[in-house]
Amino acid sequence: MPGATVTSKGQLTLPPQLVVCELVWVLGYAYDKGRSEIAAGLENLLRARQLAFEDVDQVRAALERFATFDARLLRSPEFAEV
Numbered sequence: 001m002p003g004a005t006v007t008s009k010g011q012l013t014l015p016p017q018l019v020v021c022e023l024v025w026v027l028g029y030a031y032d033k034g035r036s037e038i039a040a041g042l043e044n045l046l047r048a049r050q051l052a053f054e055d056v057d058q059v060r061a062a063l064e065r066f067a068t069f070d071a072r073l074l075r076s077p078e079f080a081e082v
Helices: 017-030 035-047 056-068 071-075 077-081
Strands: none
Touching: 017 035, 017 056, 035 056
16 A cells, blocks of 8 residues: 555554545445445454554544534535635
8 A cells, every 4th residue: 555654563653534534425426325334344454453544533533523524514505604
């Protein structure tokens, strides 16, 4: 896997967060997976002892926002005023 390295603990370190973003996009658009399915899958990957993510705290924060985001808010009049 290009960009991936193995840590001294034998964990596979994945490439930057951009790859996680691409994974979310592919699962959502190409495989028609919903936010909850994508979030659950990514959470499983984050818990895997064999994987190490770049800045895991940032990935977890983004995942939480992704999982709880409500697109209807973008259409609300309050959002338009911001």
